Amino acid sequence: MxxxxxxxxxxxxxxxxxxxxxxxxxxxxxxxxxxxxxxxxxxxxxxxxxxxxxxxxxxxxxxxxxxxxxxxxxxxxxxxxxxxxxxxxxxxxxxxxxxxxxxxxxxxxxxxxxxxxxxxxxxxxxxxxxxxxxxxxxxxxxxxxxxxxxxxxxxxxxxxxxxxxxxxxxxxxxxxxxxxxxxxxxxxxxxxxxxxAGVPPLGVTKRGGLAPWQGRRATEMVRENLDGGVRLSDLARECGLSVSHFTRAFRKSFGVSPYRWLLERRIDYAKALLLTSDLPIANIALQSGFSDQSTFTRAFGRIVGDSPSRWKRSVSSRA
Structure with missing residues (x-):
C-alpha cells in the first residue's frame, strides 16, 4: 500500500x-x-x-x-x-x-x-x-x-x-x-x-476574487513549495477563507485552479533549467517538483504541447 x-x-x-x-x-x-x-x-x-x-x-x-x-x-x-x-x-x-x-x-x-x-x-x-x-x-x-x-x-x-x-x-x-x-x-x-443528497448545484456564487494581498501571499506560498508540499487548507487559512471559497476566488483571480497554477510554475522552472544547464531530464524533473521523469514529461506535454527535449532543441535553434 x-x-x-x-x-x-x-x-x-x-x-x-x-x-x-x-x-x-x-x-x-x-x-x-x-x-x-x-x-x-x-x-x-x-x-x-x-x-x-x-x-x-x-x-x-x-x-x-x-x-x-x-x-x-x-x-x-x-x-x-x-x-x-x-x-x-x-x-x-x-x-x-x-x-x-x-x-x-x-x-x-x-x-x-x-x-x-x-x-x-x-x-x-x-x-x-x-x-x-x-x-x-x-x-x-x-x-x-x-x-x-x-x-x-x-x-x-x-x-x-x-x-x-x-x-x-x-x-x-x-x-x-x-x-x-x-x-x-x-x-x-x-x-x-x-x-x-438533493443539494442544489454549488457552482453559483456572487463572491469575487482574492484581495491583492491574498493573491500575493497564496502565489508566494505556492512558489516556495514547488514540490507540492503546500495544501489548499494551508493557502485558505493564510488568506482567512474556507477551502472552497479560496479555490473559487483563486480561479476567478488567476483564471486557473491552484493546482494548475502550481503546475505552470513548475514547468516555468523546468524550462529555465533546460535552457541554462546540462542536467539530465530526470534530474530536472526532480528539481522541478515532479516524482519522476515520466510524470514530468506528461505534464510538460499537456502545458507546453511538446516534449522537454524537443522544446529545448526548438528554442535553442532560434537563439
Missing part, C-alpha cells in the same frame, strides 16, 4: 489496508488527503482474481460514506449484499444480471454494509467523511445533510469519468496529500451533495 507519511496518523477508517483486510486481502493501493483536518478523504483500489473466500468482515461504523465504482462488470449470480444485516436484491434494484463496469454503489458506513463475491473483481472505493461534505455545504449556506440516497449499480456518468481520470494516479506519490487531490475531493464532494 502506498501512503504518505502526513496521513499515517489516520489508522482507523474504511480505506487502504483497513478496507483490504475487511475484503480478506493483503494488498491495496491508496491516495489520501486530510478532509477536513481531522478526517481523511481516501481513494482505495482493491483487486482480486479469485473473488472472496467469505463475506466481508464487519466494518466499524463511522460518520462517512463509502462510494464504490467497479472497474469490471460484477455478475450478480456470484454476488450478495447485506445492509444492516438484511439482504439486498441488487438485481431488482438495477434490472440486470450484472453490475456494469464503472457503475456506482453508494453506502453509508453507519449502516453496516457487507458483501460477498465469488468471482474476480476490481473496485475503486472512495472514503468520504461526512464532516468534509458538511464543510462544503456550510460554505454555500446549506445546512449539514442528514441522509443520502442509497444507490446500487447506478450509472453515474460523472463518477465514472472521475474514476477513469484518477485510476492511473492511485498509489502515486504525486497525488497523496497534494493540491491535485485537494481539488479532486472538492469536485467529488460537490457532485455527491448534488446527486445523492
Amino acid at each position: 502506498t501512503q504518505n507519511a502526513d496521513t499515517s496518523q489516520y489508522t482507523k477508517g474504511a480505506f487502504g489496508s483497513n478496507l483490504a483486510a475487511h475484503f480478506h486481502l493483503k494488498e491495496s493501493e491508496q491516495v489520501s488527503t486530510a478532509w477536513p483536518v481531522n478526517n481523511l478523504f481516501a481513494i482505495t483500489r482493491l483487486q482480486s482474481d479469485a473473488g472472496l473466500p467469505d463475506r466481508t468482515t464487519p466494518v466499524p461504523r463511522e460518520a462517512a460514506l463509502l462510494i464504490s465504482v467497479s472497474i469490471l462488470p460484477v455478475p450478480l449470480r456470484t454476488y450478495e449484499l447485506w445492509i444492516d444485516g438484511k439482504a439486498v436484491d441488487v438485481g431488482k434494484a438495477i434490472g440486470a444480471p450484472y453490475i456494469p463496469s464503472f457503475h456506482t454503489q453508494f453506502f453509508d458506513l453507519q449502516s453496516d454494509p457487507c458483501c460477498w463475491t465469488g468471482t474476480g473483481f476490481d473496485y475503486v472505493h472512495y472514503h468520504v467523511p461526512r464532516a468534509g461534505l458538511d464543510e462544503i455545504a456550510k460554505d454555500h449556506g446549506i445546512k449539514p445533510v442528514g441522509s443520502y440516497r442509497f444507490a446500487q449499480g447506478e450509472h453515474d456518468i460523472v463518477l465514472a469519468q472521475l474514476t477513469q481520470y484518477v485510476l492511473p494516479l492511485i498509489g502515486s506519490r504525486d497525488w497523496t496529500n497534494s493540491l491535485a487531490l485537494d481539488q479532486f475531493s472538492l469536485i467529488f464532494g460537490a457532485h455527491v451533495l448534488k446527486t445523492y
